[in-house]
Amino acid sequence: MIAPNMATMLCFITTDAAIAAEHLRPLLRDCVEHTFNRICIDNDTSTNDMCLCMANGRAGNAPLVPGSDDFVRFGKALREVCLAMAHALVRDGEGAKKFVTIHVEGAKNDGDAVKAARAIAQSQLCKTAFAGEDPNWGRITCAAGYSGAAVEPDKLALWLGDVLVLDRGLPTDYREADAAAHMQEADIRIRLRMGDGPGVCTFWTSDLTHDYVTINADYRT
Amino acid sequence: MIAPNMATMLCFITTDAAIAAEHLRPLLRDCVEHTFNRICIDNDTSTNDMCLCMANGRAGNAPLVPGSDDFVRFGKALREVCLAMAHALVRDGEGAKKFVTIHVEGAKNDGDAVKAARAIAQSQLCKTAFAGEDPNWGRITCAAGYSGAAVEPDKLALWLGDVLVLDRGLPTDYREADAAAHMQEADIRIRLRMGDGPGVCTFWTSDLTHDYVTINADYRT
Numbered sequence: 001m002i003a004p005n006m007a008t009m010l011c012f013i014t015t016d017a018a019i020a021a022e023h024l025r026p027l028l029r030d031c032v033e034h035t036f037n038r039i040c041i042d043n044d045t046s047t048n049d050m051c052l053c054m055a056n057g058r059a060g061n062a063p064l065v066p067g068s069d070d071f072v073r074f075g076k077a078l079r080e081v082c083l084a085m086a087h088a089l090v091r092d093g094e095g096a097k098k099f100v101t102i103h104v105e106g107a108k109n110d111g112d113a114v115k116a117a118r119a120i121a122q123s124q125l126c127k128t129a130f131a132g133e134d135p136n137w138g139r140i141t142c143a144a145g146y147s148g149a150a151v152e153p154d155k156l157a158l159w160l161g162d163v164l165v166l167d168r169g170l171p172t173d174y175r176e177a178d179a180a181a182h183m184q185e186a187d188i189r190i191r192l193r194m195g196d197g198p199g200v201c202t203f204w205t206s207d208l209t210h211d212y213v214t215i216n217a218d219y220r221t
Numbered sequence: 222m223i224a225p226n227m228a229t230m231l232c233f234i235t236t237d238a239a240i241a242a243e244h245l246r247p248l249l250r251d252c253v254e255h256t257f258n259r260i261c262i263d264n265d266t267s268t269n270d271m272c273l274c275m276a277n278g279r280a281g282n283a284p285l286v287p288g289s290d291d292f293v294r295f296g297k298a299l300r301e302v303c304l305a306m307a308h309a310l311v312r313d314g315e316g317a318k319k320f321v322t323i324h325v326e327g328a329k330n331d332g333d334a335v336k337a338a339r340a341i342a343q344s345q346l347c348k349t350a351f352a353g354e355d356p357n358w359g360r361i362t363c364a365a366g367y368s369g370a371a372v373e374p375d376k377l378a379l380w381l382g383d384v385l386v387l388d389r390g391l392p393t394d395y396r397e398a399d400a401a402a403h404m405q406e407a408d409i410r411i412r413l414r415m416g417d418g419p420g421v422c423t424f425w426t427s428d429l430t431h432d433y434v435t436i437n438a439d440y441r442t
Contacts, residue, residue, distance in 0.1 A: 042345040042346060043264075043343065043344070043345060044344055044345060044346045044360075044363070044364065044367075045367040046363065046367075047363055047366045047367060122264065123264070123265055124263040124264060124265060124345070124429075124433075124437070125263060125265045125437055128433075128434055128437035128438040129437070129438065131434065131438040132437070132438035132439050132440065132441065132442070134438075134440075134441055139265075142265070142267065142268055143265065145268045146265075146266040146267075146268060208345075208434060208438070209434065209438070210431055210434050210435075210438075212345075212349075212434075213349055213352065213429060213430065213431050213433075213434055214431075216345070216346055216349035216350070216353070217349040217350065217352040217353035217355075217429070217430070217431075218353050219353065219355075220353065220355055221353070
């Protein structure tokens with residue numbers, strides 16, 4: 001740390017399983033990519049964010065090797081652990097009152113889906129709208145639009161919770177009260193279809209509240 | 222616009238000068254790159270930000286051509302106009318109480334300088350610290366660190382106003398009260414030296430205040 005006010009994420013995972021470092025390393029990297037690297041509170045990456053996994057082999061199992069059923073099960077469990085901790089980080093975000101799940105589908109490829117989802121998750125305009133509980137689909141689609149990901153405007157669809165608010169790029173005849181009711185929940189679900197490509201991504205974020213500003217601006221008064 | 226709450230910048234510049242589109246276009250692009258594209262309120266690029274310059278030639282001058290003194294003077298004037306408007310946008314930013322100038326120098330190249338300056342300008346942690354008037358050099362150097370730009374840690378220097386707070390990567394024996402006094406001014410100057418390369422960039426941003434959240438979260442209540 002280079003300043004005590006900086007957000008820092010240090011994650012240590014231990015397991016009794018026997019698994020060689022050469023197999024554990026790519027597994028952990030993949031888990032981190034889809035969990036810790038898919039959350040965002042305020043875009044401020046700490047210079048010392050870190051996730052370690054240590055396996056001591058005391059479980060006495062035959063070392064886990066790729067291709068085996070046990071390896072697949074271990075991988076799933078590791079991902080579950082990472083995801084649970086990543087979600088806890090979001091719920092514990094500075095001043096956060098909302099837990100927002102952003103699912104992007106139909107993108108040109110996974111990379112484009114990540115770009116769009118991350119742009120929404122980082123957008124201060126989206127995050128203040130979440131805080132204000134406003135079903136502001138314009139801000140969400142705008143963030144996807146400027147993300148750099150390919151968008152097929154006439155195939156765009158957006159759900160807030162279960163309410164389809166945009167279809168084929170145009171507002172549906174949804175009742176705004178229904179969309180607003182979903183935004184008032186503590187857990188908000190956003191689903192954006194960008195086209196008919198195979199790219200998908202799920203990303204998690206918080207809202208941007210007055211308490212965020214208080215915590216990060218007025219910490220010395 | 223795809224939603225009336227979205228920030229949108231439309232800029233129209235007119236001139237009586239005679240200048241061919243083929244010469245005006247690259248000139249304007251260069252001006253925009255160093256003015257409008259060097260400011261940031263909240264990272265939310267509007268999908269329809271736009272800057273147009275129209276020249277009708279009514280001044281009756283011989284058409285301006287690259288290489289001539291008049292062309293250079295016209296280019297300087299155009300840049301001045303763009304810069305004045307870009308600065309006005311920052312001062313008018315939602316809830317902004319601070320006008321922050323970020324000057325990065327000594328970067329590997331200009332591209333790296335832009336990356337570092339933009340990261341600081343976009344950082345919610347830096348912008349809340351500006352709002353809180355705290356001389357938090359950790360947040361500023363952290364943003365430069367995660368920007369992707371090359372940093373030479375042992376050559377890092379940082380000034381807040383005229384106060385040198387970091388030199389050769391280490392805190393100086395500055396008096397914190399002096400740095401804090403500068404942060405209390407409405408216009409904040411940040412100067413970051415990243416190494417001894419030729420790359421420079423000047424970028425402008427605002428602070429992130431409670432009023433920003435109020436304006437962008439509570440606009441319907």
